[in-house]
Amino acid sequence: MAKNIVITGVSSGIGRASLDLLHEKGYHIFGSVRNQADADKLSKIYPDRFTPLLFDVQNHDEVVKASKVVFEHCETLAGLINNAGIAIPGPLEHLSEKQFEKQLDVNVKSIRRITNLFLPLLGAKLNASKPPGRIINISSVSGLFNSPYNGAYSISKHALESMTDVYRRELRRYGIKVIALEPGPIKTEIWKKNLNKMDEFKDSDYYEVLQKADKIIEKTEHNALPVENVSRLIAKCMTISRPKTRYIVHKNKFVFRLMAYYLPDKFSDWLVHKTLTSSNRHRPF
Ligand SMILES: NC(=O)c1ccc[n+]([C@@H]2O[C@H](COP(=O)([O-])OP(=O)(O)OC[C@H]3O[C@@H](n4cnc5c(N)ncnc54)[C@H](OP(=O)(O)O)[C@@H]3O)[C@@H](O)[C@H]2O)c1
16 A cells, blocks of 8 residues: 655646655645645545645644545555745734744644644554554754745755754654755745735835845746755655655755854854845855
8 A cells, every 4th residue: 555645735836846756656645735626636636645735834624624535545654745835925023913923834833733643544542553654754954044034934944954953752652753855946936926025025125135135036946946956855764774864955055054154243244245235145055
């Protein structure tokens, strides 16, 4: 019988590419989508070993209801891939409480709710008879380095990094491995979703920098890595016996690691400022 994996957010991008590759590798995928049209489209493409779960991660009653089919079908899960996520841009000073809360609820709080829901199937029981599953959290390089004007997103991914560490240390007793993937720019829909968003900050002092955002998004997307770089890594994390605890996926991993871990804060602040004021980039990487 096929091994089972739950992936959140399979309608596009990293989730969709992971569904494709893991399905090809023989897994049964329970993939979350937010509307019936996506569920129908994917069920046609994958007539077997795919079950759509219809939920918005912010609505936990919906999540619990949709999860019943997983509990009915599976004795165990080989993996849970917490992928669904959003990026709400803007200066921290001007993001509304609602925007900030949504960013944290989708990218952090829902991941704890969903992880806890599926833990029994992942083997959170001492002396469980089946091998434990794995949890892969799709974090970001923004979980390691804070970019201005992407503050809420950076904060959410830093929190997800912490959550990954805490779960990994708590779930060790069950043998459940918890892994963070930290991609830099990847070619997916997430970029387009943030085009034309900066006018809402037109009256703020930050607009001088923010008005470059669309050009920068287009340029960053153009230079982004293909989505398969992440989906292949997800497949590797599911199958190798000793996965690392975290993986950076970036064109220039060495420089990024240097920036994130070793440069003094004040030098990084200067570099970020210089990059934003003197060129067309709004992220330093
Ligand atoms: N692309 C990058 O450069 C990059 C870099 C680092 C990390 N990441 C992370 O990778 C993950 C996937 O993003 P992506 O780049 O593949 O973007 P994407 O193409 O926009 O995919 C996001 C997925 O999340 C789903 N989603 C969003 N809000 C949701 C909600 N409230 N409830 C349920 N599902 C929801 C979307 O569903 P709908 O289609 O219904 O909206 C979609 O399936 C995110 O966590 C993101 O932060 C991306």
